[in-house]
Amino acid sequence: MVKEIERAGIPVVHMCTVTPISMTVGANRIVPTIAIPHPLGNPALSPEEEKTIRRKLVSRALEALSTEVEDQTIFEA
Amino acid sequence: MSYRVLHYINQFFAQIGGEEMAHVPPELREGFVGPGMALHTAWNGEAEIVKTVVCGDSYFAEHEKEAKAQILEWVKAEKPDLFIAGPAFNAGRYGYACANICQAVQEELGIPVLTGMYEENPGADLRTRVLMVSTANSAAGMRKAAPVMAKLALKLMRGEALGASCEDGYMNNGVRVNFFEKERGAKRAVDMLVNKLNGKPFTTEYPMPSFDRVPPNKAIQDLSKATIALCTSGGIVPKGNPDHIESSSASHYGEYHIAEIDHLTSDKYETAHGGYDPVYANQDPNRVLPVDVMREFEKAGKIGKLHDFFYTTVGNGTAVASAKGFAADYAKKLVAAGVDAVIMTST
Numbered sequence: 001m002v003k004e005i006e007r008a009g010i011p012v013v014h015m016c017t018v019t020p021i022s023m024t025v026g027a028n029r030i031v032p033t034i035a036i037p038h039p040l041g042n043p044a045l046s047p048e049e050e051k052t053i054r055r056k057l058v059s060r061a062l063e064a065l066s067t068e069v070e071d072q073t074i075f076e077a
Numbered sequence: 078m079s080y081r082v083l084h085y086i087n088q089f090f091a092q093i094g095g096e097e098m099a100h101v102p103p104e105l106r107e108g109f110v111g112p113g114m115a116l117h118t119a120w121n122g123e124a125e126i127v128k129t130v131v132c133g134d135s136y137f138a139e140h141e142k143e144a145k146a147q148i149l150e151w152v153k154a155e156k157p158d159l160f161i162a163g164p165a166f167n168a169g170r171y172g173y174a175c176a177n178i179c180q181a182v183q184e185e186l187g188i189p190v191l192t193g194m195y196e197e198n199p200g201a202d203l204r205t206r207v208l209m210v211s212t213a214n215s216a217a218g219m220r221k222a223a224p225v226m227a228k229l230a231l232k233l234m235r236g237e238a239l240g241a242s243c244e245d246g247y248m249n250n251g252v253r254v255n256f257f258e259k260e261r262g263a264k265r266a267v268d269m270l271v272n273k274l275n276g277k278p279f280t281t282e283y284p285m286p287s288f289d290r291v292p293p294n295k296a297i298q299d300l301s302k303a304t305i306a307l308c309t310s311g312g313i314v315p316k317g318n319p320d321h322i323e324s325s326s327a328s329h330y331g332e333y334h335i336a337e338i339d340h341l342t343s344d345k346y347e348t349a350h351g352g353y354d355p356v357y358a359n360q361d362p363n364r365v366l367p368v369d370v371m372r373e374f375e376k377a378g379k380i381g382k383l384h385d386f387f388y389t390t391v392g393n394g395t396a397v398a399s400a401k402g403f404a405a406d407y408a409k410k411l412v413a414a415g416v417d418a419v420i421m422t423s424t
Contacts, residue, residue, distance in 0.1 A: 001392075004401055004408050006291040006294055010418060011294040011295065016422070016423035017424075018138045035139055036099075036170070037355070037424060038357040038358065038365070039364070040364050041361060057367075058374070062305075062380065065418045068295065
């Protein structure tokens with residue numbers, strides 16, 4: 001799906017936990033996330049701490065979208 | 078004396094549980110478990126499964142280093158004649174685990190390996206490194222897959238030469254072997270051409286490689302003026318799943334209006350995805366689709382606008398061709414709506 005969005009001319013960032021699969025499907029901008037069933041959250045934390053992590057991850061994704069890339073790039077947190 | 082085999086399976090096939098148990102770390106059991114029986118029976122005493130490694134799919138994907146280290150230690154101690162994994166059919170994380178643990182065993186311990194899965198499984202990306210049998214896309218294909226895997230396994234253990242991929246049932250691994258064809262090249266080429274002209278099936282002898290890569294688009298220059306859309310394969314839908322998006326092998330996607338929504342609440346949204354434990358996403362759907370944080374960033378002026386619609390489907394055993402079609406379709410809508418960038422989340 002990321003490839004089709006990219007093909008339509010829109011930059012896209014893929015946020016996912018298993019980044020090798022994201023590489024396989026051909027995402028160009030990739031941000032690794034926390035866990036498969038809760039990529040952008042962590043139920044072990046308090047709601048406030050969880051939101052802080054989510055802000056951090058989404059900010060990283062926005063940074064990825066504002067960064068020029070030549071090839072598939074993983075934006076580690 | 079019969080050949081000794083170590084088998085790798087996931088928590089589901091070991092009947093520990095489904096997604097709610099996908100986090101279990103590897104354990105070692107005596108003898109065969111679950112699908113191992115079919116292989117064991119097919120070998121008819123010539124080979125036997127001495128031990129079975131069971132590992133949760135999410136555990137392997139999220140703790141790959143630890144899982145590999147532990148399993149390699151067990152395989153090393155057992156010194157089997159063959160390490161066999163799966164078959165994983167179209168289970169993505171399971172296929173990924175099977176292919177990667179096989180590769181580790183083969184490369185680090187020099188023990189022959191074999192796995193099996195559906196051609197579109199992400200694990201099949203390693204087909205040129207790990208020998209894998211091509212299977213159906215669901216466990217209903219077990220009866221067909223087991224004898225093919227069992228036969229190929231025996232060949233490997235006996236040290237026999239493999240036949241062509243189409244003869245022995247493994248996925249094309251890119252290895253070419255010289256041999257004499259019955260017919261000369263010119264005749265085979267003309268036969269192919271005649272079949273093609275008559276609309277009959279024919280098989281090329283030299284398939285072109287397909288590199289479907291899309292080059293990255295230009296970065297966003299000014300986030301504070303950009304409209305950004307959220308999309309997901311994690312199955313977030315309005316409560317009750319009004320468009321009936323299937324929990325696996327989705328046949329369509331959903332488009333939902335979120336202009337007045339500050340954050341997704343558990344009484345109004347849930348996940349329709351059948352391929353991961355839904356508890357955490359149902360408690361707080363923002364853990365999969367971060368509407369709350371995006372809205373916050375929009376109010377703070379960090380981004381121009383969160384797009385009024387989000388696009389969602391279930392990426393669980395969904396055919397690549399379907400997923401491609403969904404996104405090609407909604408990407409047109411995104412372009413028409415003037416969306417500047419997309420955040421896609423996956424589980």
